[in-house]
Amino acid sequence: MSKNNSYKILNTRLPRVDAIDKVTGKAIYTDDMSFPGMLYGAILHSPLAHARILNIDTSRAERLPGVKAVVTYKEAGTQPYGVSPARYDETIFCHDKVRYIGDEIAAVAAVDKDTALEAVSFIKVDFEELPVLLDGRHAMDEGQPQLHDMYKNNICARVNWNFGDIEKGRKESHIIRTDHITSKMQDAAFMEPQSVVAEVDSHGNLTMWSSTQAPHYIQRTLAMALNMPLHKVRVIKPAVGGGFGPKASCSTVELATCLLALKTGKPVKTTLDREQVFLHSRARHQFFHTMTTGVKKDGTLSFLEHHCILDGGAYASFGIATVYYAGSLLGGPYRLKNMKYDGYRVVTNKPACGAQRGHGAVIARAAFEVQLDRIAEELGMDPIELRLKNVMEAGETTCNELFVSSFGMKEALEAVRDSAAWKKKRSLAGKTRGTGKGIGAACGFFVSGAGYPIYRSKTYHCTVVTKVDEVGGGVTVSSGAADIGQGSDTVLAMITAEELGLPLDDVRVVSGDSNLSVDLGAYSSRTTLMTGHACKDAARDIKRQILEVIGGKLNIPPEKLDLKDGRVVGIDKDIDFSALREEYLQEHKGFMDLPEGPQLTFREASRIAFLEIGSVVGTGSYRPPKLGGSFKGATVGTSPAFGCSAQVAEVSVDLETGEVTVDNITGAHDCGFAINRTQVEGQMQGSMMMGMGEALMEQIIYNDKGRIMNANLAEYKIPTSLDVPHLDAIIVESNEPHGPYGAKEVGEGAIMPVIPSILNAIYDATGVRIDELPVTPERIIEALKKKRENK
Amino acid sequence: MVREDLGLTGSKKGCGIGDCGACTMLVNGVATFSCMMLAIQADGCVVETVESLAENGKLNKLQQSFVDLGAIQCGYCTPGMLMTATELLRRNPHPSEKEIRLALSGNLCRCTGYQKIVDAIKAVAGE
Ligand code: FES
Ligand code: FES
Numbered sequence: 024m025s026k027n028n029s030y031k032i033l034n035t036r037l038p039r040v041d042a043i044d045k046v047t048g049k050a051i052y053t054d055d056m057s058f059p060g061m062l063y064g065a066i067l068h069s070p071l072a073h074a075r076i077l078n079i080d081t082s083r084a085e086r087l088p089g090v091k092a093v094v095t096y097k098e099a100g101t102q103p104y105g106v107s108p109a110r111y112d113e114t115i116f117c118h119d120k121v122r123y124i125g126d127e128i129a130a131v132a133a134v135d136k137d138t139a140l141e142a143v144s145f146i147k148v149d150f151e152e153l154p155v156l157l158d159g160r161h162a163m164d165e166g167q168p169q170l171h172d173m174y175k176n177n178i179c180a181r182v183n184w185n186f187g188d189i190e191k192g193r194k195e196s197h198i199i200r201t202d203h204i205t206s207k208m209q210d211a212a213f214m215e216p217q218s219v220v221a222e223v224d225s226h227g228n229l230t231m232w233s234s235t236q237a238p239h240y241i242q243r244t245l246a247m248a249l250n251m252p253l254h255k256v257r258v259i260k261p262a263v264g265g266g267f268g269p270k271a272s273c274s275t276v277e278l279a280t281c282l283l284a285l286k287t288g289k290p291v292k293t294t295l296d297r298e299q300v301f302l303h304s305r306a307r308h309q310f311f312h313t314m315t316t317g318v319k320k321d322g323t324l325s326f327l328e329h330h331c332i333l334d335g336g337a338y339a340s341f342g343i344a345t346v347y348y349a350g351s352l353l354g355g356p357y358r359l360k361n362m363k364y365d366g367y368r369v370v371t372n373k374p375a376c377g378a379q380r381g382h383g384a385v386i387a388r389a390a391f392e393v394q395l396d397r398i399a400e401e402l403g404m405d406p407i408e409l410r411l412k413n414v415m416e417a418g419e420t421t422c423n424e425l426f427v428s429s430f431g432m433k434e435a436l437e438a439v440r441d442s443a444a445w446k447k448k449r450s451l452a453g454k455t456r457g458t459g460k461g462i463g464a465a466c467g468f469f470v471s472g473a474g475y476p477i478y479r480s481k482t483y484h485c486t487v488v489t490k491v492d493e494v495g496g497g498v499t500v501s502s503g504a505a506d507i508g509q510g511s512d513t514v515l516a517m518i519t520a521e522e523l524g525l526p527l528d529d530v531r532v533v534s535g536d537s538n539l540s541v542d543l544g545a546y547s548s549r550t551t552l553m554t555g556h557a558c559k560d561a562a563r564d565i566k567r568q569i570l571e572v573i574g575g576k577l578n579i580p581p582e583k584l585d586l587k588d589g590r591v592v593g594i595d596k597d598i599d600f601s602a603l604r605e606e607y608l609q610e611h612k613g614f615m616d617l618p619e620g621p622q623l624t625f626r627e628a629s630r631i632a633f634l635e636i637g638s639v640v641g642t643g644s645y646r647p648p649k650l651g652g653s654f655k656g657a658t659v660g661t662s663p664a665f666g667c668s669a670q671v672a673e674v675s676v677d678l679e680t681g682e683v684t685v686d687n688i689t690g691a692h693d694c695g696f697a698i699n700r701t702q703v704e705g706q707m708q709g710s711m712m713m714g715m716g717e718a719l720m721e722q723i724i725y726n727d728k729g730r731i732m733n734a735n736l737a738e739y740k741i742p743t744s745l746d747v748p749h750l751d752a753i754i755v756e757s758n759e760p761h762g763p764y765g766a767k768e769v770g771e772g773a774i775m776p777v778i779p780s781i782l783n784a785i786y787d788a789t790g791v792r793i794d795e796l797p798v799t800p801e802r803i804i805e806a807l808k809k810k811r812e813n814k
Numbered sequence: 815m816v817r818e819d820l821g822l823t824g825s826k827k828g829c830g831i832g833d834c835g836a837c838t839m840l841v842n843g844v845a846t847f848s849c850m851m852l853a854i855q856a857d858g859c860v861v862e863t864v865e866s867l868a869e870n871g872k873l874n875k876l877q878q879s880f881v882d883l884g885a886i887q888c889g890y891c892t893p894g895m896l897m898t899a900t901e902l903l904r905r906n907p908h909p910s911e912k913e914i915r916l917a918l919s920g921n922l923c924r925c926t927g928y929q930k931i932v933d934a935i936k937a938v939a940g941e
Binding site: 036038039041042043044045046047048049050051052054055057211212213214215216262263264265267296297507508509510701702704705708709710711712713735736737741743744745747749750752 | 817818822823824825826827828829830831833834836863864865867868873877880881882883884886887888889890891892893896914915916918919920921922923924925926927928929930931932
């Protein structure tokens with residue numbers, strides 16, 4: 024689909040604003056930074072998964088020449104912090120116990136990296152080993168080791184929801200089936216390991232540069248855990264090499280590096296190595312889903328009863344939201360009147376899990392979409408027809424009170440069906456089930472920005488301040504928003520350029536700095552919708568001010584004027600502005616590129632406005648209206664808008680070896696309106712690849728001591744260019760009334776249908792269902808073997 | 815050494831042990847994981863990094879194609895991808911999609927799904 028509107032900048036394929044810096048090596052990531060006299064930090068991780076700390080002796084490390092500071096809980100204090108205020112269960116360093124292999128015990132700053140690492144190895148810790156809990160399924164059982172006093176029976180959070188009338192749904196059902204799906208913990212595997220630089224100036228102001236997704240939250244956590252006033256803490260996000268969730272929570276490496284900078288008075292840099300990235304994790308939980316779904320004879324869904332245990336590793340991190348999302352986002356995209364959900368998020372002696380692309384909802388979605396496929400088969404119905412029969416439409420509210428104001432679900436499903444020639448291939452495959460070639464479909468549903476901040480507050484979720492150059496000409500957009508590679512800076516630049524009628528090159532975006540504005544950060548697919556609104560308002564504010572000055576001078580009502588193509592123009596008639604030019608020309612004697620002609624350039628207009636009213640600054644702020652129901656936990660899952668998506672996957676499976684080749688993926692996503700078409704496709708394609716990895720190859724493997732056995736990118740396999748097929752991304756635009764220009768999310772929703780469409784295709788190809796992710800060749804062979812034996 | 819002593823921070827480190835390709839440079843024209851190489855091994859060799867691609871401040875065709883076709887998201891894999899693709903195109907100016915994917919298989923990208931990177935290289939190769 025192509026552009027079909029009057030926008031000059033929006034809805035195009037303009038290159039991202041940071042593209043040139045990124046192809047020339049000029050883009051600065053945190054680890055690229057250095058300061059004179061900078062020290063290097065290193066961290067001591069626990070070698071044990073569960074143990075009491077008896078004594079920490081740092082004396083030998085302190086004596087090593089070149090070491091400038093060694094810090095443990097004694098220096099750091101034991102102020103608890105975390106993501107959700109109700110679950111502050113972490114301290115900067117462990118003090119009483121260690122709870123996973125990798126838990127942070129101490130940090131060192133030294134003149135170079137090698138010295139810092141050597142010093143770390145000199146720190147002596149005496150432990151008393153404790154029994155280790157690794158199996159999340161049994162974490163709640165009697166007699167299991169207990170990780171935290173605050174989590175009785177290792178339950179970190181539980182949700183018990185009951186919407187509608189399950190019993191009524193059960194009675195109405197023609198088919199009822201129960202299925203299970205389990206997954207493994209997974210890593211986000213962003214390419215840039217976390218890196219932090221911290222510095223304290225002579226007035227005691229702490230500045231931290233970090234590869235983070237959420238400068239605002241990190242600023243708050245630093246201030247709280249380090250016991251500093253908020254305004255003395257500044258967090259800046261340089262270029263970030265991907266985040267996908269785990270970089271949204273504050274990490275020990277951030278806190279420890281700040282502490283070392285405060286202690287030494289010197290800038291300090293700490294960069295994790297790849298193994299530490301795995302140890303820090305905060306990535307995908309392990310899920311154990313059981314779903315019972317009923318449908319009527321005609322395929323209408325009648326109820327869903329859903330039970331889930333989430334193994335979240337040693338600490339809460341984002342896990343409270345995760346357990347809620349795992350239930351709430353099954354409310355759509357289908358009409359489902361009766362839904363019961365019991366979710367338990369437990370702690371175990373493994374690295375803490377947190378948010379990862381499609382937060383909480385990905386495996387639940389996979390489980391449900393696979394179950395729908397099984398139901399379709401029982402009903403003798405085409406799986407896409409079954410879905411089409413149940414999809415919601417714009418204006419409907421889910422049983423858990425999520426209102427969908429725009430919804431291109433049907434369009435997306437039809438688009439992938441037709442584009443992938445589903446009808447032809449499916450009928451073929453129906454006859455050839457189990458012959459090694461398969462095709463599968465699935466849908467997805469996701470928030471377009473969390474409706475509420477993580478901490479309870481009436482705060483605006485984002486503000487944008489846009490200032491016109493006082494010399495006239497360009498504008499600078501200032502925002503705390505975090506571009507982590509998804510392209511939000513480009514979105515802000517495009518919106519501003521469109522509103523002001525400027526070329527993209529005349530808009531500069533400075534962002535990712537907690538000093539610039541409040542912005543909750545890059546998570547829950549919120550930036551385009553939320554910061555986009557604020558950015559649009561800031562630009563319109565400027566436009567109004569400039570046009571008021573120009574209109575005032577010419578006695579023309581400002582609403583009869585517009586900014587277009589770098590000029591001020593009359594709306595219903597041509598206006599000769601040249602009389603206003605004099606002031607500008609007088610100031611620029613000797614300049615070569617002076618404007619001429621009847622129209623006034625933006626450069627002149629903005630300078631004239633400054634001469635008249637001083638700095639021209641526009642502001643915009645956004646926060647969602649009150650959303651959601653009033654039941655406990657109703658806030659999680661709410662959003663001003665919801666994205667939805669559909670996908671068809673085609674696979675070949677070698678029935679001898681179990682090897683799966685994904686031959687084709689066709690995905691369609693309703694993003695409301697594509698601000699930048701190339702970037703929307705890019706988010707979709709990235710989601711397809713990540714989902715494909717999660718479906719087929721990605722799993723963290725632990726030994727029986729709780730040590731990760733594949734903490735590197737060779738053994739933790741993610742898809743390479745050879746694994747990934749051609750990825751076909753179809754943009755659906757449903758014009759979201761609550762989004763700027765109709766836009767809503769794409770960053771996370773697009774991953775939802777990926778895993779189940781591949782699982783459904785594998786079933787079509789093999790005739791066996793694998794209910795344990797990832798679907799490795801071994802699991803396929805085993806299932807095929809079982810099937811043969813049962814015959 | 816290239817990053818710290820020469821201040822050429824364009825090449826990235828994603829793993830330090832030869833698994834990701836983010837650090838790819840050309841050593842005597844051959845795409846090489848620089849994290850696996852000691853500076854002394856490169857003594858006397860011609861080393862090319864991402865910083866050497868643009869001439870006189872002008873992007874070369876491959877860089878321009880990456881920019882125009884959206885082959886970049888976070889950009890962390892981009893320097894390595896560009897160097898690998900540079901080697902490929904010198905060796906084989908008109909590679910097939912298969913050959914492109916094969917050449918890139920040691921360079922991980924977590925953002926793009928590779929599609930637009932392959933497209934960008936194809937666009938240059940097809941000229
Ligand atoms: S840094 Fe990963 S291969 Fe060199
Ligand atoms: S663009 Fe982010 S890793 Fe490739």
